[in-house]
Amino acid sequence: MSKRFIWGTKILGLVALASLSLGLATPARAAIVNGGFEEFPDFNGWVTVGNTTIQGTDFHATVEGSLQALLSTNGTGGGTPLNAAALETFVGLSAGQLSTAHNATNGSAICQMFTATEGQTLTVHFDFLTNEPKLIIRQELLAGAAVTSNNDFGFLTLKKDSDATSLQILADTNSTMVPTNPLDGANSFALRETNYLTYSTTLSAGTYKLCLGVANAGDTLNASGLLADAISVTGGSTVPLPAAVLVAPLGIAAAGLFGKRLRRARIA
Numbered sequence: 001m002s003k004r005f006i007w008g009t010k011i012l013g014l015v016a017l018a019s020l021s022l023g024l025a026t027p028a029r030a031a032i033v034n035g036g037f038e039e040f041p042d043f044n045g046w047v048t049v050g051n052t053t054i055q056g057t058d059f060h061a062t063v064e065g066s067l068q069a070l071l072s073t074n075g076t077g078g079g080t081p082l083n084a085a086a087l088e089t090f091v092g093l094s095a096g097q098l099s100t101a102h103n104a105t106n107g108s109a110i111c112q113m114f115t116a117t118e119g120q121t122l123t124v125h126f127d128f129l130t131n132e133p134k135l136i137i138r139q140e141l142l143a144g145a146a147v148t149s150n151n152d153f154g155f156l157t158l159k160k161d162s163d164a165t166s167l168q169i170l171a172d173t174n175s176t177m178v179p180t181n182p183l184d185g186a187n188s189f190a191l192r193e194t195n196y197l198t199y200s201t202t203l204s205a206g207t208y209k210l211c212l213g214v215a216n217a218g219d220t221l222n223a224s225g226l227l228a229d230a231i232s233v234t235g236g237s238t239v240p241l242p243a244a245v246l247v248a249p250l251g252i253a254a255a256g257l258f259g260k261r262l263r264r265a266r267i268a
Contacts, residue, residue, distance in 0.1 A: 030116075032231050046112050051071070051075065051076070051108045053078035054067050055069075055070045059189075065230075069110065069227065069229070073108065082106060083106050087108075102155075104217055106216050108214055109211050110212055114207070114210065116208060118205045119236040122233050123231065124198070125198055127196045128170060128175060130191070131223055134177075135150070155212075156170055156212055160203075160204070168199065177194050190225060
């Protein structure tokens with residue numbers, strides 16, 4: 001067996017070994033599925049409860065694309081809101097975290113599981129809409145008994161692996177709001193809105209359950225809603241390139257070097 005054949009076999013074996021080892025590299029990181037709610041079926045990638053619908057730009061301007069999700073506390077259009085206890089269970093909160101601490105009565109929510117790498121950023125765009133009047137606590141009531149408010153709210157929950165679920169109130173009836181646009185369909189749904197705002201947080205590596213929700217507080221009257229759009233997980237650790245892309249330069253270099261050796265052998 002010639003030295004040229006042995007040397008060429010070693011080079012090809014090295015390329016094959018590199019291909020195998022790179023082929024075992026971690027695939028591209030997982031991302032939020034259907035974060036803009038543009039896919040079909042409408043809530044592909046999400047689990048929903050209560051009154052959840054997909055709305056277009058005729059309802060309200062979107063952050064991206066032409067569709068967005070609407071979670072509502074009323075009982076028409078997309079389903080029936082869950083009572084507070086069932087809503088807490090669905091989003092992974094302990095009993096009373098919504099119904100006691102925030103006076104929730106019922107509401108709707110959507111959830112999705114995803115995997116994040118170290119340092120990635122979760123971004124959620126949301127717009128809280130409501131028919132509830134802004135709560136005004138009169139001075140003479142401050143020294144008296146606790147005031148029961150109808151302070152409807154939109155919220156986000158996030159649970160990592162076996163950690164406890166965290167709760168973030170995104171907006172409520174006391175948030176800075178403006179009248180809904182009379183030219184939008186949202187105007188027939190609610191009187192006031194925050195317009196689209198952005199929530200973001202940096203993640204550590206792990207598997208997460210993300211939920212978005214909206215809840216009535218104090219009663220089940222005066223519907224409120226939460227629009228959601230352009231939900232994403234970005235940045236973080238570098239994603240390994242596909243094995244074929246990484247191996248190609250090595251294969252080309254090996255082939256070139258092998259060709260040179262063969263040409264030199266012929267000349268000799």
